[in-house]
Amino acid sequence: MFSMVTTSNRLRLPSFVVALLLLVTTGLVAQQGADGGDRARRIAFFGSSVPNGTGDETGQGGYTGRMRTVLEPHGWEVLNRSRGGDNTVTIASRFEPDGAPDPDTRYLTTVDPGYAVLALSLGNEGIMECAPGVTRRCTATTDEADRIYEQFATGLWTLVERTRAEGIVPIVALCYTRSDFNEREYEYTRRMNLLINSWDVPSVNLLGAIDDGDGRWAAGFVADALHPNSAGHTEMAHAFVPSLFEALAAGKSLPVMSTDPGFIRVRGGADAPLSFSPRETLRSFAVSFRVRASGDGTVAAVAGQTLDYSVGQREYGRRRQQIDIYNLAPSGPTRTRIAVVDGRLTYVADSGETVASNRYATDGEWHHVVLSHYVARGETLLFVDGALAGSVAERLQPDLFVLGGAGVAGTAAPDQVDYKDWMIHRAGLHADEARALHAGTLLQASLEVYAPLSHAGGAVAENLAQSLSVVEVDTTGVTVSQH
Numbered sequence: 001m002f003s004m005v006t007t008s009n010r011l012r013l014p015s016f017v018v019a020l021l022l023l024v025t026t027g028l029v030a031q032q033g034a035d036g037g038d039r040a041r042r043i044a045f046f047g048s049s050v051p052n053g054t055g056d057e058t059g060q061g062g063y064t065g066r067m068r069t070v071l072e073p074h075g076w077e078v079l080n081r082s083r084g085g086d087n088t089v090t091i092a093s094r095f096e097p098d099g100a101p102d103p104d105t106r107y108l109t110t111v112d113p114g115y116a117v118l119a120l121s122l123g124n125e126g127i128m129e130c131a132p133g134v135t136r137r138c139t140a141t142t143d144e145a146d147r148i149y150e151q152f153a154t155g156l157w158t159l160v161e162r163t164r165a166e167g168i169v170p171i172v173a174l175c176y177t178r179s180d181f182n183e184r185e186y187e188y189t190r191r192m193n194l195l196i197n198s199w200d201v202p203s204v205n206l207l208g209a210i211d212d213g214d215g216r217w218a219a220g221f222v223a224d225a226l227h228p229n230s231a232g233h234t235e236m237a238h239a240f241v242p243s244l245f246e247a248l249a250a251g252k253s254l255p256v257m258s259t260d261p262g263f264i265r266v267r268g269g270a271d272a273p274l275s276f277s278p279r280e281t282l283r284s285f286a287v288s289f290r291v292r293a294s295g296d297g298t299v300a301a302v303a304g305q306t307l308d309y310s311v312g313q314r315e316y317g318r319r320r321q322q323i324d325i326y327n328l329a330p331s332g333p334t335r336t337r338i339a340v341v342d343g344r345l346t347y348v349a350d351s352g353e354t355v356a357s358n359r360y361a362t363d364g365e366w367h368h369v370v371l372s373h374y375v376a377r378g379e380t381l382l383f384v385d386g387a388l389a390g391s392v393a394e395r396l397q398p399d400l401f402v403l404g405g406a407g408v409a410g411t412a413a414p415d416q417v418d419y420k421d422w423m424i425h426r427a428g429l430h431a432d433e434a435r436a437l438h439a440g441t442l443l444q445a446s447l448e449v450y451a452p453l454s455h456a457g458g459a460v461a462e463n464l465a466q467s468l469s470v471v472e473v474d475t476t477g478v479t480v481s482q483h
Contacts, residue, residue, distance in 0.1 A: 088155025186215025208427025269477020
């Protein structure tokens with residue numbers, strides 16, 4: 001049975017965490033005043049060469065340095081405790097000193113962080129297939145590669161547990177890419193990232209910021225085979241949910257997939273029934289939801305800026321070789337949308353180019369939509385019910401996501417449309433991840449918004465993701481059902 005949520009036209013419905021954060025922050029200030037330290041606001045990045053900033057020819061410290069720029073104005077201290085070449089085996093000796101600390105070693109525990117971003121890669125672990133004549137840090141057979149995969153998973157989880165045992169909150173960076181990866185390494189990387197997504201630990205999807213579609217660095221975002229350039233580091237930093245650490249400080253737990261059968265129904269009314277505007281710059285993204293429509297019309301939209309790029313060249317490395325660096329810059333407003341066109345779920349780009357699924361949204365069944373955008377490689381992909389419908393070449397920088405309409409007057413929505421499980425990730429999602437979402441697996445890495453839209457236990461647009469981001473609701477024409 002349906003009932004009106006409220007009759008107000010523009011109701012801002014924050015997550016419960018906003019109120020909780022005020023209480024927790026008060027407690028943290030009191031705690032810091034008691035012991036004279038600031039551990040509760042200290043984050044250490046603990047990994048290998050990429051988090052250490054290698055490849056960033058500007059000397060800004062890579063994505064770790066960029067996260068320092070984002071977080072320090074909000075009272076966080078960001079430290080870099082990474083070392084080039086480390087893997088799950090070699091990093092263990094740097095966790096804490098055995099006896100007197102070596103002054104030349106970057107230990108984790110000696111800086112006493114409250115949070116640790118654990119950032120390692122399968123490449124350093126030795127997953128690469130051996131080239132002719134090479135025997136070190138590579139695998140000659142599938143069995144050897146499987147053992148390296150298990151070694152990495154076991155070693156990384158051991159590091160998570162060891163971190164927690166020290167009272168440090170761990171955050172795991174998903175595995176990323178390399179320019180010398182082939183399909184085998186790419187497949188292991190995707191598998192590992194799905195596995196980490198299933199762990200009870202927050203994570204960040206770095207691959208979704210930089211992947212060229214074949215498991216390598218995107219052109220213009222690479223310094224050398226193993227490292228991104230300054231532009232690549234910038235995109236990887238955008239994959240971090242800006243309020244993740246505030247949410248963790250507030251005690252917000254990892255989200256789980258809602259099993260509540262409820263959903264919202266939108267019938268006429270506002271141009272933007274549900275909307276979200278990111279607090280910090282967002283580039284690569286994925287927006288997903290379940291939908292059941294009565295007819296043709298716009299069911300979701302993304303607005304923002306189209307990005308153009310210019311190619312610069314800078315010297316990099318000991319040999320001072322010239323590398324290409326893509327500089328992305330807004331070139332004008334854009335508005336894209338997902339619509340039901342002739343009964344089929346369709347992506348309509350700002351250019352007018354369309355990608356149509358072969359799935360009909362008006363058959364009375366629920367359908368799952370994933371719109372996945374990779375800014376580095378310049379591609380948007382539409383998945384419907386776990387299957388790729390097609391892609392469009394474009395680069396976007398969104399500043400508004402809309403569910404239930406186009407966000408502007410004059411673009412009609414279906415007469416009646418139902419929604420549930422609205423998610424917004426700060427990273428593109430590949431085909432394996434789209435299929436996992438369709439199957440009901442929640443991918444928490446870089447998840448900024450998860451609104452089940454079931455109204456179970458809270459506001460209709462309560463955000464369960466580990467963020468303090470807020471979904472706005474215009475309740476005109478919005479009703480909720482528990483059936």
